[in-house]
Amino acid sequence: MLAPSDTVRLLYVDDEPDFAATAAAFLERENDRFCVETALHAEDALERLAESSFDCIVSDYDMPGRDGIEFLEAVREEYPDLPLILFTGKGSEEVASDAISAGVTDYLQKEGGTDQYTLLANRVQNAVAARQSATEAKRRRHRLEQILKTVPSCVVQLDRDGQFVFANQRAVDVLGLSQSAVKDRAYNDPKWDIRDLDGNPIPDAELPFRQVLETGQPLADARHTIHWPDGTEKVLSVNGAPLFDEDGAVESMVCTLTDITDKRDRRQDLQETERRLQLALEASETGVWEWNYETDEVVLSDTLERLLGFEPGEFDGTLSAVFDLIHPEDCPEVREQIERAVETDSVYDSEFRVLDADGNVRWGSVRGQPLADDRTLMVGVHHDITEQKERERDLRIAERRLEAILENTTTPMFMKDDDGQYIFVNHGYREMTGLTDAEIVGRTDFELFPEETAETTWANDRAVLHTGEPLEVEERVVIDGEAQQYLSTKVPIYDTGERSDPDTPVAVFGIASDITDIREQERELQRERDRLAEFASVVSHDLRSPLSAAQGRLKLTRTTGDESHLEGIETALDRMERIIDDVLLLARQGRDIQEPEPVSLRDAVANAWEMVSQDAGDGTLGFADTVERDVTITADRPRLLQLLENLLRNSVEHGSTSRSTGIDDSAEHGSDEPRSQEQTAVDHGATSSQTKPEDTANGKSVTITIGVTEDGFYVADDGPGVSGANRGTLFEAGYSTDADGTGFGLAIVDRIAEAHGWSVDVTESADGGARFEITGVEFE
Structure with missing residues (x-):
């Protein structure tokens, strides 16, 4: 039936203008969906058909030039499926017979009165509806063929001559031929050497495809042997079903092929096949x-x-x-x-x-x-x-079920034409994008996503369309500013219409799986691997020096008996213990934050300063004007205290110039030799490469200032500061300019900040010292 909103474009051909106009008016009044145009003779009508499209033609018979039958024959040459109703005042069996032979859709004789237009309108509506039904059936059948290409079973279609017209990839594998080679063969091709399970040739009339085509009945588990191109004998189990044309006649058949070579029992299979064939013959009354x-x-x-x-x-x-x-x-x-x-x-x-x-x-x-x-x-x-x-009803139900499955599955699925426009998306795809069908269908990725995403997906779609091969590729899709990683499987879709190229894809069907979490887990695992490698490198490097020193002292003690060397051994062992403790602490800081809570910055600084001032030397702590009032941030309190302790200790121990200073390049250059006195410097690199002699003599104490920025806080001192050359490696694990330092203090700071989602950087303070800035902090 026609949809209520469908417009039916009707071409009315009659050499009597008044009658044509009257008929057009009555037809449009009978059905408000009719839009009728008139032509006065066949040539005029053919020109109109070439210029525009119509849903149906109503034609008189007796016209100048070409009569109605000749006009019908001309229409059928160019438009074989276009409905044409012969509406003529000249009625005879001969005219009717000629019209039917020429393929007329319907034949109606003109009568007096207006009732004839009601009947004509009904005939037009029925003819158009029938054509639309046939077109829809062809479309559904084409979609089913496309689906069959991707199913794991072996599926083939044969015409009435037994010629292969369709074979999916699985069937091609079972038959041992390429796709093109299969289509060049018929089912009864002598090259197959088809035989029964006892080795006897099977007559053509008894072949499974022939039985289905002749009887119109399905066939189950018909078994026979074939020979592959290499001579290998295979046993196939064939299940077939007929396909009917619009007239109910068998036009072709679809069958599934199963390779049962390894399971055959020839005698039993032959008896079962004979029984099934007998049942099929009995059912064909x-x-x-x-x-x-x-x-x-x-x-x-x-x-x-x-x-x-x-x-x-x-x-x-x-x-x-x-x-x-x-x-x-x-x-x-x-x-x-x-x-x-x-x-x-x-x-x-x-x-x-x-x-x-x-x-x-x-x-x-x-x-x-x-x-x-x-x-x-x-x-x-x-x-x-x-x-x-x-069976047809079951097939329609199955098609609707398949469509329902595709529509309602949570996995995003889509189909785009060869211009990149969406022609189908399912519920999962709409959920993924947050868009409706109306917002997606008919548009391209360039209209829906950022250009970078659209360029990538379009390139992958074109690859499938150009090669005709499936493609599995990862695609980064940005939706509402958030990037997601998808594993997309894309396959070509073909059009088997009469005017199309069956070997050229016209669309791409795709399935997208969200692998964002998987890739993030892989990246996190790689980061953990990198950290382990980093730890192993640092430990193997930094432990070697004190270990070497301890071994040397131990040897001296044994050879000289001088126990003063034991103090050096104890010092080396203490340093090794500090390195091990810092490595363990650094490893723990790389984990995610577990219990973030509101923390007073002043209280946290005070607690950290209390721990630092007990054992790290002299210094003065103060707060900048930006923290006159208390500031609350969201953080894991114990780890925040560790971060502050390391920064404060760095300033106290290395902001003061009462120590000898220098630059330790051993971590950077990978030297395994013990550090000399000239190579030692302040732990964590928070010092300049030169000291102020007057400060060294006077034993200057460092002044530390805590301040708040727009998105974080800072720890600044008035010490020597950090040279530009050292800032790039300052936060690397194991980097140190102090012979007594472990080189992990600022690396731990960096790990804690990273775990919170913060960033840490070092610049020069207002007093020329070091200023460590923590940004990305969330304030309460």
Whole structure:
């Protein structure tokens, strides 16, 4: 049926302008969806058809130039599926017969009055609806073929000659040929050397495809052998089902092929195959009927009587009695078709429901034709197609279920045409993007996503369209400013229409799996691996020096007996213990924050200063004007205290110039030699490469200032500061300019800040010292 919103463009051809205009007006009044245009002769109509598209043509017969039949033949050459109704005042059996032979959609004779336009409008609507139904069926069938290409089973389609017209990749593998080679072969090609399980050749009529095509019945588990191109013998199990055209005739078949070479039991399989073939033959009964126009008597064959639920010879009636058996909803159409066949002396062909003697509803496919030598008789055949209709219904249900599955699955799925425009997205894809169908379908990625994302996806789509090969690729998609990583599987979709190239993809179907978390886990694992490698490198380097020193002192003690060397051993062991403790602490700081809470910055600084001032030397602590009032931040308190302690200790120990100073390059250059006195310097690198002699003499104490910035806080001192050359390696684990330092203090600071999502950097303070800035901090 036509949708209420459909507009039907109708071309009305008649050489009488007044009649054409009147007919057009009445048709548009009969159906407000009709938009009627008129043409006065066939040539004019053909030009209009070339310039525009129409849904249906209504044509007169007797016209100057080409008559209605000649016009019909010209239309059929260019537009074989376009409905054309012959609406003529010249009625004769000869005209009707010629029209039917030329492929007319319908034939209607002009009459007086306006009722004829109501009938004509109904015929137009039925013709357009039938064409739309056929087009929709073809589209659904094409979609089903596309799906079959991706299923794991072996699926092939054969035409009535047994030629392969479709084979999915799995079937190609089972048959041992390439895709092109399969399509060059027929099922009964001698190269297959098809034999039964006892090795006997199978006649052509007994081949599985031939049985299905001839009987119109499905076939299950038919087994035979074939020979691969390399001579290998294979055993196949074949399950086949017929495909019917619009007239109910078998036009092709679909079958699945299963390689059962390793499971064959020849004798048992042969018996089972024979049993199934016998059942299929028994199920292919055909009824015959005869109708006498003059007496209205109908005679049914025994088989047909049985199919209709009667005992042989029990039915004794007329055509009216037959109509009593036809479903009430189908009766008007059947009656009209029979009358038309009688009037035009043409073939009657129809499908309808019948109510058998027990009241059961069954489907029949009926075909009849008047006898050429007896114009009072029409004879025909009746096939019970109930199972076929049930299969078609099941197929429609399966298609709807498949569509429902595709639509409602949480995995994002989509289809784009060869211009990159979306033509289908499912619920999962809409959930992924946060957009509706109306916002996605008909648009491209360039209209929906940032340019970088669109460029990447478009390049991958083009690769599938150009090569015709599936593609599995990772794609970074930015949605609402947030980047997600997807593993996309994309396959080509082909159009098998008459005017299309079946080898050229016209669309891309894709499935996207969110692997953002997986990739983040992989990156985190790699970071952990890098840290372990870093720890191993640092430990192996920094422990070697004190270990070497301890071994040397121990040897001196043994050889000289001088126990003063034990103090050096103890010092080396203490340094090794500090390195190990700092390495463990550094490893712990790399974990995620577990319990962030509001923390007073003043209290945290005070607590950290109390710990530092006890054992790290002299210094003065103060707060900048920016923290006159208390400031609360969100942090893991114990780890925040560790960060502050390390920064304060760095300033106290290395801001003061009472120590000898220098630059320790051993961590940077990878030297394994013990540090000399000239190579020692302040721990963590927080010093300049030179000291102020007057400060060294005076033993200057450092002044430390704590301040708050717009998005964090800082720790600044008035010490020597950090030279630009040292700032790049300042936060590396193991880097130190102090012979007594472990080189992990500022690395721990960096890890703690990273775990909180903060950043740490060092600049020069207002007093020329070091200023460590922590940014990205969340304030309460």
